Amino acid sequence: MQVSAVGGPEVLHAVQLPRLLPGPGEVLIAQRAIGLNFVDVYHRSGAYPLPLPGIPGVEGAGIVEAVGEGVDHFAVGERVVYAGAVGAYATHRLLPAWRTIPLPEAVAFEQAGSNLLRGLTAHMLLSHVYPLRAGMRVLVHAAAGGLGSILVRLAKRLGAEVIATVGSPEKEALARGHGAxxxxxxxxxxxxxxxxxxxxxxxxxxxxxxIGGGTLAGTIACVRPFGMTASIGQVAGVAPPVPLAALRSNALSRPSVMVFSANREVYGPAVDAVLSLMQENLFEAPQQAYPLTEAARAHADLEAGRITGSAWLRP
Structure with missing residues (x-):
């Protein structure tokens, strides 16, 4: 599924591309599950740059179909997963071998393919950006959503007190079920x-x-001195500039999981840590699947808030 111009969900369209062959150091993956994330919307809409024509999507899971020269640690037929590499909305894709991580048999394709990026984001935030310890307090917006639910569960696992926000009474029960x-x-x-x-x-x-938009200023106001606000998205639009005086002796961070996952030294261990959490059933199974050819409908549902938890695209 490709975009040739930025815009709404309707700019996503199916294309047939030539057969892919792995080059040196590359792996060809036949995909079984593709993640659906708000970063895909940002790429499609132009909020984040995507060279055009381009293929959105940044995570998936599947089976190794071929390997390139110099790749000796993967075998054809092996289960693998990846995240942080744009171009996932396709039945097959090429990846550098270092991006491709073995997927344990205990983790389903759809679980890994739809949750790895969110898991990496939570791991980045709570272990690297601001290491959370028992007894600390954390505020999580949209706690019934795919990322929010993982953040709540992982923060509770670390012993933190979690304050969650949700948009409706129906989602309150979900957030409490996650442990808020x-x-x-x-x-x-x-x-x-x-x-x-x-x-x-x-x-x-x-x-x-x-959330971004006008929400960010209120979020900053919730943070104690020498605490931190992590701004990780802009569902409600770009936030206005933040005056330094508004920080009141706390920090404002704009961490990117895409930058984090591009670091070869941290990527592999971080993915392994997230896969271990998946095997401990810390993540819920994805709630909804869409055929890859219906990616436009999936984007419309995601932007309208009609998806609870995580969802995935079926190639």
Missing amino acids: DHVVVGRDVDFAAEVAALTAGDGVHLAIDG
């Missing part, structure tokens, strides 16, 4: 005031904001 200690409900609620009340004015150590 407190849930702030409503799209227009003054969540900063709610967080202040829940923490006796102390605030949280870490606030994770994938």
Whole structure:
């Protein structure tokens, strides 16, 4: 599924491309599951640059179909997974061998293909960007969503107190089911005031904001001195500039999982850590699948908030 011009979901269209052959150091994967993420929307809409014509999608899982010269640690037929490489919306794709990680038999293709990027994001945030420890407090927006649910579960596993926000009462039960200690409900609620009340004015150590827009300023206001706000998305649009005075002795970070996963030294160990968490059933199974040829419908549902948890594309 390719885009030739930026725009809405309708710009996604099917194309037939020539047969792929792996070059030196490459692996050809026959894909079994492709992840559906908001970064795909950002690439399609032009919010993040994607050379055109281009193929969106940044994660998937499948079977090794061929290997290039110099690749001796993968065999044809081996199960593999990857994340952080643009071009996933395809039945087959080439990848550098270092990007390709063996997939344990205990982890289903759809589980790995739809959750690895979110798992890497959570691992990056809670282990590298701001290492979370028992007794700390964390604010997670959109806690019923695919990334939000993983962040809540992993933060609780680390012993943190989790304050979650959700958009509706129906999603409150989901957030509590993931382990959230407190849930702030409503799209227009003054969540900063709610967080202040829940923490006796102390605030949280870490606030994770994938919403952007006008939400970011409120998120920063929830953070205690020497804590951190991690801005990881802009579902509600680009946030206005943040004056330094608004940080009040705390930090503002703009971490990118794409940059994180491009670091060969951290990528492999981080993927292995996430796959281990999958085998411990920390992640829920994806709730919805779409045929790859219906990627436009999947994007429309994702942007409209009609998907709870994670979803995937079936090649």
